[in-house]
Amino acid sequence: MAECRKIKKLLPLAVYKETSPEENRKLDKHLASCSRCAKVYKRIKQTLDIMDKRERKDPGPEFWEEFTPKLNRSIQEASAENRIAGKPFSRKRLGWRLFWQTAAGAALVILGLFLGKFIWMPPEAGPENSLASASAFHASLSSMSIQDKFEKMHVVLMSIMNFNPEQEDTYALNLIGQQRLFKELAVQTSEIQQSTLASSDDRVYRLASDLELILRQMANVENPQDPQNIKMIQSALMQKDILFRLRLFNIRFQRKAVPAHTNPVI
Amino acid sequence: MPEMEQELVRKARDGDRTAFQDIVDKHKKMVYFLAWDFMGNHQDAEDVTQDVFIKVYLRFHKFNADAKFSSWLYRITVNASIDTLRKKNRKKEDLFEHFNSIGDTSQPWDGEEKNNPDSQSEHRAVCSQIEQALNQLSHRERAVFVMRHYNDFPLKEIAEILRISSGSVKSYLFRAVQKIQKELANYHPALEVDHG
Numbered sequence: 382m383a384e385c386r387k388i389k390k391l392l393p394l395a396v397y398k399e400t401s402p403e404e405n406r407k408l409d410k411h412l413a414s415c416s417r418c419a420k421v422y423k424r425i426k427q428t429l430d431i432m433d434k435r436e437r438k439d440p441g442p443e444f445w446e447e448f449t450p451k452l453n454r455s456i457q458e459a460s461a462e463n464r465i466a467g468k469p470f471s472r473k474r475l476g477w478r479l480f481w482q483t484a485a486g487a488a489l490v491i492l493g494l495f496l497g498k499f500i501w502m503p504p505e506a507g508p509e510n511s512l513a514s515a516s517a518f519h520a521s522l523s524s525m526s527i528q529d530k531f532e533k534m535h536v537v538l539m540s541i542m543n544f545n546p547e548q549e550d551t552y553a554l555n556l557i558g559q560q561r562l563f564k565e566l567a568v569q570t571s572e573i574q575q576s577t578l579a580s581s582d583d584r585v586y587r588l589a590s591d592l593e594l595i596l597r598q599m600a601n602v603e604n605p606q607d608p609q610n611i612k613m614i615q616s617a618l619m620q621k622d623i624l625f626r627l628r629l630f631n632i633r634f635q636r637k638a639v640p641a642h643t644n645p646v647i
Numbered sequence: 648m649p650e651m652e653q654e655l656v657r658k659a660r661d662g663d664r665t666a667f668q669d670i671v672d673k674h675k676k677m678v679y680f681l682a683w684d685f686m687g688n689h690q691d692a693e694d695v696t697q698d699v700f701i702k703v704y705l706r707f708h709k710f711n712a713d714a715k716f717s718s719w720l721y722r723i724t725v726n727a728s729i730d731t732l733r734k735k736n737r738k739k740e741d742l743f744e745h746f747n748s749i750g751d752t753s754q755p756w757d758g759e760e761k762n763n764p765d766s767q768s769e770h771r772a773v774c775s776q777i778e779q780a781l782n783q784l785s786h787r788e789r790a791v792f793v794m795r796h797y798n799d800f801p802l803k804e805i806a807e808i809l810r811i812s813s814g815s816v817k818s819y820l821f822r823a824v825q826k827i828q829k830e831l832a833n834y835h836p837a838l839e840v841d842h843g
Contacts, residue, residue: 393820393821393824394802394817394820394821396824397795397796397802397820399801399802424828424840425824425828427837427838428824428827428828429796429824431773431776431831431835431838432777432780432796432827434770434774434777435774435777435797436774437683437684437797439676440679440689440693444693445676448675448693448696449668449671449672449675451697452671452697452700452701455697455701456701456704459701459704460704460705542733632705632706
Protein backbone atom coordinates (compact mmCIF):
# COMPACT_ATOMS: atom_id res chain seq x y z
CA MET A 382 0.00 0.00 0.00
CA ALA A 383 2.85 2.38 0.82
CA GLU A 384 4.32 1.64 -2.58
CA CYS A 385 0.90 2.31 -4.18
CA ARG A 386 0.75 5.72 -2.51
CA LYS A 387 4.16 6.66 -3.87
CA ILE A 388 3.24 5.45 -7.33
CA LYS A 389 -0.07 7.35 -7.35
CA LYS A 390 1.80 10.61 -6.80
CA LEU A 391 3.80 9.89 -9.93
CA LEU A 392 0.86 9.00 -12.16
CA PRO A 393 -0.17 12.49 -13.34
CA LEU A 394 3.48 13.32 -13.91
CA ALA A 395 3.85 10.13 -15.93
CA VAL A 396 0.95 11.14 -18.17
CA TYR A 397 2.78 14.39 -18.90
CA LYS A 398 6.07 12.53 -19.36
CA GLU A 399 7.62 14.44 -16.49
CA THR A 400 9.02 11.39 -14.72
CA SER A 401 12.68 10.41 -14.67
CA PRO A 402 13.89 7.15 -16.32
CA GLU A 403 14.28 5.66 -12.85
CA GLU A 404 10.69 6.60 -11.94
CA ASN A 405 9.50 5.19 -15.25
CA ARG A 406 11.10 1.85 -14.49
CA LYS A 407 9.43 1.78 -11.07
CA LEU A 408 6.08 2.73 -12.59
CA ASP A 409 6.20 0.12 -15.34
CA LYS A 410 7.12 -2.58 -12.86
CA HIS A 411 4.41 -1.56 -10.39
CA LEU A 412 1.62 -1.06 -12.90
CA ALA A 413 2.31 -4.47 -14.42
CA SER A 414 1.68 -6.11 -11.06
CA CYS A 415 -0.93 -3.80 -9.45
CA SER A 416 -4.26 -3.74 -11.24
CA ARG A 417 -5.64 -1.11 -8.86
CA CYS A 418 -2.94 1.46 -9.69
CA ALA A 419 -3.20 0.55 -13.37
CA LYS A 420 -6.88 1.39 -13.16
CA VAL A 421 -6.14 4.73 -11.45
CA TYR A 422 -3.62 5.54 -14.18
CA LYS A 423 -6.20 4.75 -16.86
CA ARG A 424 -8.76 7.03 -15.19
CA ILE A 425 -6.31 9.92 -15.02
CA LYS A 426 -5.63 9.52 -18.73
CA GLN A 427 -9.37 9.45 -19.45
CA THR A 428 -9.85 12.57 -17.34
CA LEU A 429 -7.16 14.45 -19.21
CA ASP A 430 -8.58 13.23 -22.54
CA ILE A 431 -11.84 14.94 -21.59
CA MET A 432 -9.95 18.12 -20.70
CA ASP A 433 -8.47 18.03 -24.22
CA LYS A 434 -11.94 18.63 -25.62
CA ARG A 435 -11.77 22.23 -24.51
CA GLU A 436 -11.45 24.18 -27.72
CA ARG A 437 -9.74 27.46 -28.19
CA LYS A 438 -9.96 29.08 -31.58
CA ASP A 439 -7.69 31.59 -33.17
CA PRO A 440 -9.75 34.79 -33.30
CA GLY A 441 -8.72 35.27 -36.93
CA PRO A 442 -6.57 37.61 -39.03
CA GLU A 443 -8.92 40.59 -38.67
CA PHE A 444 -8.57 40.46 -34.92
CA TRP A 445 -4.79 40.34 -35.11
CA GLU A 446 -4.66 43.18 -37.63
CA GLU A 447 -6.68 45.37 -35.31
CA PHE A 448 -4.81 44.19 -32.21
CA THR A 449 -1.66 46.29 -32.63
CA PRO A 450 -3.35 49.64 -33.46
CA LYS A 451 -5.69 49.07 -30.53
CA LEU A 452 -2.75 48.30 -28.27
CA ASN A 453 -0.95 51.44 -29.45
CA ARG A 454 -3.99 53.53 -28.56
CA SER A 455 -4.19 51.92 -25.12
CA ILE A 456 -0.48 52.49 -24.56
CA GLN A 457 -0.82 56.14 -25.49
CA GLU A 458 -3.65 56.51 -23.00
CA ALA A 459 -1.72 54.66 -20.31
CA SER A 460 1.37 56.72 -21.07
CA ALA A 461 -0.62 59.91 -20.75
CA GLU A 462 -1.91 58.59 -17.43
CA ASN A 463 1.66 58.12 -16.36
CA ARG A 464 2.69 61.49 -17.71
CA ILE A 465 5.09 60.10 -20.21
CA ALA A 466 4.77 60.74 -23.89
CA GLY A 467 5.24 57.85 -26.23
CA LYS A 468 8.36 56.39 -24.70
CA PRO A 469 8.83 53.87 -21.91
CA PHE A 470 10.53 54.99 -18.76
CA SER A 471 14.26 54.75 -18.90
CA ARG A 472 16.35 54.72 -15.75
CA LYS A 473 18.07 57.91 -16.84
CA ARG A 474 14.81 59.79 -17.45
CA LEU A 475 13.36 58.50 -14.23
CA GLY A 476 16.40 59.70 -12.32
CA TRP A 477 16.02 63.22 -13.71
CA ARG A 478 12.27 63.17 -13.16
CA LEU A 479 12.78 62.21 -9.54
CA PHE A 480 15.42 64.88 -9.12
CA TRP A 481 13.26 67.66 -10.56
CA GLN A 482 10.13 66.49 -8.75
CA THR A 483 11.95 66.38 -5.45
CA ALA A 484 13.58 69.74 -6.08
CA ALA A 485 10.25 71.31 -7.10
CA GLY A 486 8.50 69.75 -4.10
CA ALA A 487 11.20 70.98 -1.72
CA ALA A 488 11.06 74.48 -3.24
CA LEU A 489 7.29 74.59 -2.82
CA VAL A 490 7.50 73.42 0.78
CA ILE A 491 10.18 76.00 1.61
CA LEU A 492 8.18 78.73 -0.12
CA GLY A 493 5.05 77.65 1.76
CA LEU A 494 6.84 77.67 5.09
CA PHE A 495 8.42 81.05 4.33
CA LEU A 496 5.09 82.61 3.38
CA GLY A 497 3.38 81.05 6.35
CA LYS A 498 6.00 82.20 8.81
CA PHE A 499 6.83 85.72 7.63
CA ILE A 500 3.75 86.96 5.88
CA TRP A 501 0.62 85.39 7.32
CA MET A 502 1.84 84.06 10.65
CA PRO A 503 -0.64 84.99 13.38
CA PRO A 504 1.28 86.33 16.34
CA GLU A 505 -0.68 84.55 19.07
CA ALA A 506 -0.65 80.91 19.88
CA GLY A 507 -4.02 79.20 20.15
CA PRO A 508 -6.14 76.48 18.64
CA GLU A 509 -6.21 78.20 15.24
CA ASN A 510 -2.47 78.54 15.31
CA SER A 511 -1.97 74.89 16.09
CA LEU A 512 -4.33 74.03 13.24
CA ALA A 513 -2.21 76.12 10.91
CA SER A 514 0.95 74.42 12.06
CA ALA A 515 -0.71 71.04 11.58
CA SER A 516 -1.59 72.06 8.04
CA ALA A 517 1.96 73.20 7.45
CA PHE A 518 3.18 69.85 8.72
CA HIS A 519 0.80 67.98 6.45
CA ALA A 520 1.70 70.18 3.51
CA SER A 521 5.34 69.34 4.05
CA LEU A 522 4.77 65.61 3.56
CA SER A 523 7.21 64.58 0.88
CA SER A 524 6.25 62.38 -2.05
CA MET A 525 8.54 59.73 -0.55
CA SER A 526 6.74 59.73 2.74
CA ILE A 527 3.38 59.69 0.95
CA GLN A 528 4.58 56.75 -1.03
CA ASP A 529 5.62 54.96 2.14
CA LYS A 530 2.15 55.49 3.56
CA PHE A 531 0.50 54.34 0.33
CA GLU A 532 2.72 51.27 0.23
CA LYS A 533 1.72 50.34 3.75
CA MET A 534 -1.95 50.75 2.84
CA HIS A 535 -1.41 48.73 -0.31
CA VAL A 536 -0.04 45.79 1.68
CA VAL A 537 -2.89 45.92 4.19
CA LEU A 538 -5.55 46.20 1.49
CA MET A 539 -4.00 43.43 -0.60
CA SER A 540 -4.29 41.05 2.34
CA ILE A 541 -7.98 41.85 2.52
CA MET A 542 -8.42 41.64 -1.21
CA ASN A 543 -6.69 38.25 -1.39
CA PHE A 544 -8.81 36.90 1.41
CA ASN A 545 -11.58 34.54 0.40
CA PRO A 546 -14.22 34.63 3.15
CA GLU A 547 -16.03 31.67 1.60
CA GLN A 548 -13.08 29.35 1.91
CA GLU A 549 -10.97 30.76 4.71
CA ASP A 550 -11.61 31.41 8.34
CA THR A 551 -12.49 35.09 8.73
CA TYR A 552 -10.96 35.14 12.19
CA ALA A 553 -7.57 34.44 10.62
CA LEU A 554 -7.64 38.02 9.33
CA ASN A 555 -8.32 39.37 12.82
CA LEU A 556 -10.07 42.44 11.47
CA ILE A 557 -11.33 43.42 14.90
CA GLY A 558 -7.71 43.76 16.04
CA GLN A 559 -6.89 45.66 12.88
CA GLN A 560 -9.53 48.35 13.31
CA ARG A 561 -7.16 50.60 15.21
CA LEU A 562 -4.69 50.31 12.35
CA PHE A 563 -7.43 51.23 9.88
CA LYS A 564 -8.16 54.34 11.93
CA GLU A 565 -4.49 55.33 11.90
CA LEU A 566 -4.29 54.77 8.17
CA ALA A 567 -7.45 56.84 7.65
CA VAL A 568 -5.83 59.69 9.57
CA GLN A 569 -2.78 59.38 7.33
CA THR A 570 -4.92 59.61 4.19
CA SER A 571 -6.43 62.75 5.60
CA GLU A 572 -2.91 64.17 6.08
CA ILE A 573 -2.01 63.22 2.53
CA GLN A 574 -5.05 65.14 1.24
CA GLN A 575 -3.64 68.26 2.87
CA SER A 576 -0.17 67.76 1.45
CA THR A 577 1.42 69.96 -1.16
CA LEU A 578 1.59 67.03 -3.52
CA ALA A 579 -2.15 66.36 -3.25
CA SER A 580 -2.99 70.02 -3.74
CA SER A 581 -0.95 70.07 -6.94
CA ASP A 582 -2.03 66.64 -8.15
CA ASP A 583 -5.71 65.93 -8.24
CA ARG A 584 -5.23 62.21 -8.73
CA VAL A 585 -3.26 61.89 -5.50
CA TYR A 586 -5.93 63.89 -3.71
CA ARG A 587 -8.76 61.73 -5.07
CA LEU A 588 -6.90 58.52 -4.28
CA ALA A 589 -6.27 59.62 -0.70
CA SER A 590 -9.86 60.75 -0.38
CA ASP A 591 -11.29 57.42 -1.67
CA LEU A 592 -8.90 55.55 0.57
CA GLU A 593 -9.97 57.55 3.58
CA LEU A 594 -13.61 56.74 2.95
CA ILE A 595 -12.94 53.00 2.69
CA LEU A 596 -10.54 52.90 5.64
CA ARG A 597 -13.03 54.75 7.82
CA GLN A 598 -15.70 52.25 6.82
CA MET A 599 -13.31 49.44 7.77
CA ALA A 600 -12.48 51.13 11.06
CA ASN A 601 -16.09 51.71 12.01
CA VAL A 602 -17.92 48.67 10.70
CA GLU A 603 -19.71 46.92 13.54
CA ASN A 604 -18.69 43.37 12.84
CA PRO A 605 -15.65 43.37 10.58
CA GLN A 606 -15.34 39.56 10.74
CA ASP A 607 -18.69 39.12 9.01
CA PRO A 608 -17.95 37.69 5.54
CA GLN A 609 -20.59 40.03 4.08
CA ASN A 610 -18.70 43.01 5.46
CA ILE A 611 -15.41 41.71 4.08
CA LYS A 612 -17.08 41.29 0.71
CA MET A 613 -18.47 44.80 0.94
CA ILE A 614 -14.97 46.17 1.57
CA GLN A 615 -13.55 44.12 -1.28
CA SER A 616 -16.30 45.39 -3.54
CA ALA A 617 -15.58 49.00 -2.56
CA LEU A 618 -11.87 48.46 -3.29
CA MET A 619 -12.76 46.98 -6.66
CA GLN A 620 -15.23 49.68 -7.57
CA LYS A 621 -12.78 52.44 -6.88
CA ASP A 622 -9.90 50.49 -8.46
CA ILE A 623 -7.89 51.35 -5.37
CA LEU A 624 -5.14 48.74 -5.75
CA PHE A 625 -4.58 49.59 -9.39
CA ARG A 626 -4.39 53.30 -8.57
CA LEU A 627 -1.92 52.62 -5.77
CA ARG A 628 0.21 50.71 -8.25
CA LEU A 629 -0.05 53.54 -10.74
CA PHE A 630 1.09 55.93 -8.04
CA ASN A 631 4.08 53.67 -7.45
CA ILE A 632 4.90 53.62 -11.14
CA ARG A 633 4.62 57.37 -11.38
CA PHE A 634 6.87 57.96 -8.45
CA GLN A 635 9.07 55.10 -9.61
CA ARG A 636 10.48 53.86 -6.40
CA LYS A 637 10.95 50.19 -5.71
CA ALA A 638 8.20 47.97 -7.06
CA VAL A 639 5.26 46.93 -4.94
CA PRO A 640 6.42 44.27 -2.43
CA ALA A 641 6.65 40.85 -4.03
CA HIS A 642 4.16 39.21 -1.67
CA THR A 643 1.41 41.56 -2.84
CA ASN A 644 1.57 39.92 -6.22
CA PRO A 645 -0.92 37.08 -6.63
CA VAL A 646 1.62 34.62 -7.97
CA ILE A 647 5.15 35.89 -7.82
CA MET B 648 17.58 33.74 -24.74
CA PRO B 649 18.82 33.80 -28.36
CA GLU B 650 21.09 36.72 -29.14
CA MET B 651 18.67 38.35 -31.59
CA GLU B 652 15.82 38.29 -29.14
CA GLN B 653 18.07 39.64 -26.42
CA GLU B 654 19.05 42.51 -28.66
CA LEU B 655 15.41 43.17 -29.52
CA VAL B 656 14.45 43.19 -25.86
CA ARG B 657 17.33 45.51 -25.02
CA LYS B 658 16.26 47.95 -27.75
CA ALA B 659 12.63 47.86 -26.66
CA ARG B 660 13.70 48.41 -23.10
CA ASP B 661 15.60 51.50 -24.19
CA GLY B 662 12.48 52.92 -25.82
CA ASP B 663 12.72 51.68 -29.42
CA ARG B 664 9.07 51.49 -30.56
CA THR B 665 9.83 49.30 -33.60
CA ALA B 666 11.58 46.75 -31.40
CA PHE B 667 8.63 46.83 -29.02
CA GLN B 668 6.23 46.23 -31.92
CA ASP B 669 8.35 43.27 -33.05
CA ILE B 670 8.18 41.81 -29.57
CA VAL B 671 4.41 42.25 -29.48
CA ASP B 672 4.06 40.59 -32.90
CA LYS B 673 6.25 37.71 -31.84
CA HIS B 674 4.55 36.96 -28.54
CA LYS B 675 0.97 38.20 -28.85
CA LYS B 676 -0.55 34.86 -29.87
CA MET B 677 1.17 32.94 -27.11
CA VAL B 678 0.04 35.51 -24.55
CA TYR B 679 -3.50 35.49 -25.95
CA PHE B 680 -3.81 31.70 -25.87
CA LEU B 681 -2.37 31.46 -22.37
CA ALA B 682 -4.85 34.12 -21.26
CA TRP B 683 -7.66 32.27 -23.07
CA ASP B 684 -6.75 29.07 -21.24
CA PHE B 685 -7.10 30.93 -17.98
CA MET B 686 -10.24 32.86 -18.76
CA GLY B 687 -12.06 30.47 -21.10
CA ASN B 688 -13.45 33.14 -23.40
CA HIS B 689 -12.28 35.49 -26.11
CA GLN B 690 -13.28 38.83 -24.60
CA ASP B 691 -11.41 38.34 -21.35
CA ALA B 692 -8.43 36.85 -23.17
CA GLU B 693 -8.25 39.93 -25.39
CA ASP B 694 -8.49 42.28 -22.40
CA VAL B 695 -5.77 40.39 -20.54
CA THR B 696 -3.51 40.35 -23.62
CA GLN B 697 -3.85 44.11 -24.05
CA ASP B 698 -3.27 44.63 -20.35
CA VAL B 699 -0.15 42.45 -20.43
CA PHE B 700 1.54 44.41 -23.21
CA ILE B 701 0.65 47.73 -21.61
CA LYS B 702 2.28 46.49 -18.41
CA VAL B 703 5.31 45.27 -20.33
CA TYR B 704 5.63 48.69 -21.96
CA LEU B 705 5.29 50.59 -18.71
CA ARG B 706 7.51 48.27 -16.70
CA PHE B 707 10.22 47.54 -19.21
CA HIS B 708 12.67 49.61 -17.19
CA LYS B 709 12.27 47.13 -14.35
CA PHE B 710 13.09 44.13 -16.50
CA ASN B 711 16.51 42.67 -15.81
CA ALA B 712 18.13 42.27 -19.23
CA ASP B 713 19.95 39.12 -18.09
CA ALA B 714 16.70 37.37 -17.21
CA LYS B 715 14.62 35.33 -19.61
CA PHE B 716 12.17 37.68 -21.29
CA SER B 717 9.53 35.05 -22.07
CA SER B 718 9.40 33.96 -18.40
CA TRP B 719 8.86 37.57 -17.36
CA LEU B 720 6.20 38.03 -20.02
CA TYR B 721 4.33 34.86 -19.06
CA ARG B 722 4.56 35.77 -15.38
CA ILE B 723 2.86 39.06 -16.16
CA THR B 724 0.27 37.14 -18.19
CA VAL B 725 -0.44 34.71 -15.37
CA ASN B 726 -0.76 37.54 -12.85
CA ALA B 727 -2.97 39.62 -15.11
CA SER B 728 -5.19 36.59 -15.74
CA ILE B 729 -5.44 35.86 -12.02
CA ASP B 730 -6.27 39.50 -11.29
CA THR B 731 -9.01 39.41 -13.91
CA LEU B 732 -10.35 36.10 -12.62
CA ARG B 733 -10.38 37.51 -9.12
CA LYS B 734 -12.26 40.61 -10.25
CA LYS B 735 -14.81 38.46 -12.02
CA ASN B 736 -15.25 36.29 -8.97
CA ARG B 737 -15.69 39.33 -6.79
CA LYS B 738 -18.40 40.64 -9.03
CA LYS B 739 -20.08 37.26 -8.90
CA GLU B 740 -20.78 37.44 -12.58
CA ASP B 741 -18.68 34.50 -13.54
CA LEU B 742 -21.47 31.99 -13.32
CA PHE B 743 -23.58 33.82 -15.86
CA GLU B 744 -20.69 34.80 -18.05
CA HIS B 745 -19.36 31.29 -17.97
CA PHE B 746 -22.74 30.10 -19.11
CA ASN B 747 -22.62 32.54 -22.00
CA SER B 748 -19.03 31.89 -22.84
CA ILE B 749 -19.09 28.16 -23.30
CA GLY B 750 -17.42 27.68 -26.64
CA ASP B 751 -16.30 30.89 -28.28
CA THR B 752 -18.13 34.15 -27.70
CA SER B 753 -16.83 35.55 -30.96
CA GLN B 754 -19.10 33.04 -32.67
CA PRO B 755 -22.25 33.03 -30.59
CA TRP B 756 -24.68 30.21 -30.83
CA ASP B 757 -27.49 31.16 -33.19
CA GLY B 758 -30.08 28.95 -31.57
CA GLU B 759 -29.83 26.12 -34.08
CA GLU B 760 -27.80 22.97 -33.92
CA LYS B 761 -26.83 22.86 -37.58
CA ASN B 762 -24.70 19.78 -37.99
CA ASN B 763 -25.39 16.75 -35.92
CA PRO B 764 -27.38 18.35 -33.11
CA ASP B 765 -26.76 15.51 -30.67
CA SER B 766 -23.02 15.66 -30.87
CA GLN B 767 -23.04 19.47 -30.68
CA SER B 768 -25.14 19.58 -27.54
CA GLU B 769 -23.01 16.84 -26.06
CA HIS B 770 -19.94 18.88 -26.87
CA ARG B 771 -21.47 21.91 -25.17
CA ALA B 772 -22.18 19.83 -22.11
CA VAL B 773 -18.60 18.58 -22.00
CA CYS B 774 -17.26 22.14 -22.40
CA SER B 775 -19.41 23.22 -19.50
CA GLN B 776 -18.11 20.33 -17.38
CA ILE B 777 -14.53 21.26 -18.24
CA GLU B 778 -15.06 24.88 -17.16
CA GLN B 779 -16.74 23.63 -14.02
CA ALA B 780 -13.76 21.40 -13.29
CA LEU B 781 -11.28 24.24 -13.87
CA ASN B 782 -13.29 26.45 -11.55
CA GLN B 783 -12.57 24.00 -8.73
CA LEU B 784 -8.87 24.82 -8.89
CA SER B 785 -7.07 27.45 -6.87
CA HIS B 786 -5.36 30.16 -8.91
CA ARG B 787 -1.98 28.48 -8.64
CA GLU B 788 -3.33 25.05 -9.48
CA ARG B 789 -5.08 26.55 -12.46
CA ALA B 790 -1.91 28.34 -13.54
CA VAL B 791 0.16 25.18 -13.36
CA PHE B 792 -2.49 23.06 -15.05
CA VAL B 793 -3.20 25.34 -18.01
CA MET B 794 0.48 25.96 -18.61
CA ARG B 795 1.31 22.25 -18.57
CA HIS B 796 -1.79 20.78 -20.15
CA TYR B 797 -2.78 23.33 -22.76
CA ASN B 798 0.53 25.04 -23.44
CA ASP B 799 3.01 22.20 -23.00
CA PHE B 800 5.30 24.21 -20.76
CA PRO B 801 7.81 21.91 -19.05
CA LEU B 802 7.41 21.83 -15.28
CA LYS B 803 10.85 23.41 -14.88
CA GLU B 804 9.80 26.42 -16.93
CA ILE B 805 6.53 26.72 -15.02
CA ALA B 806 8.55 26.80 -11.81
CA GLU B 807 10.67 29.60 -13.27
CA ILE B 808 7.63 31.58 -14.40
CA LEU B 809 5.80 31.25 -11.10
CA ARG B 810 9.00 31.53 -9.09
CA ILE B 811 8.29 28.43 -7.08
CA SER B 812 10.18 25.15 -6.72
CA SER B 813 9.74 22.24 -9.13
CA GLY B 814 8.47 20.20 -6.20
CA SER B 815 5.70 22.73 -5.59
CA VAL B 816 4.78 22.69 -9.26
CA LYS B 817 4.47 18.90 -9.12
CA SER B 818 2.25 19.15 -6.03
CA TYR B 819 0.01 21.75 -7.67
CA LEU B 820 -0.28 19.62 -10.79
CA PHE B 821 -1.11 16.53 -8.77
CA ARG B 822 -3.78 18.36 -6.80
CA ALA B 823 -5.18 19.99 -9.92
CA VAL B 824 -5.56 16.66 -11.71
CA GLN B 825 -7.19 15.12 -8.64
CA LYS B 826 -9.71 17.95 -8.30
CA ILE B 827 -10.53 17.87 -12.00
CA GLN B 828 -11.01 14.13 -11.89
CA LYS B 829 -13.26 14.43 -8.86
CA GLU B 830 -15.40 17.09 -10.53
CA LEU B 831 -15.65 15.25 -13.83
CA ALA B 832 -16.60 12.07 -11.99
CA ASN B 833 -19.89 13.80 -11.16
CA TYR B 834 -20.72 13.53 -14.85
CA HIS B 835 -18.66 10.44 -15.74
CA PRO B 836 -18.90 8.00 -12.83
CA ALA B 837 -16.26 5.75 -14.36
CA LEU B 838 -13.68 8.41 -13.47
CA GLU B 839 -14.34 8.24 -9.75
CA VAL B 840 -11.21 9.01 -7.73
CA ASP B 841 -9.69 6.07 -5.89
CA HIS B 842 -9.00 7.27 -2.36
CA GLY B 843 -7.24 4.10 -1.37
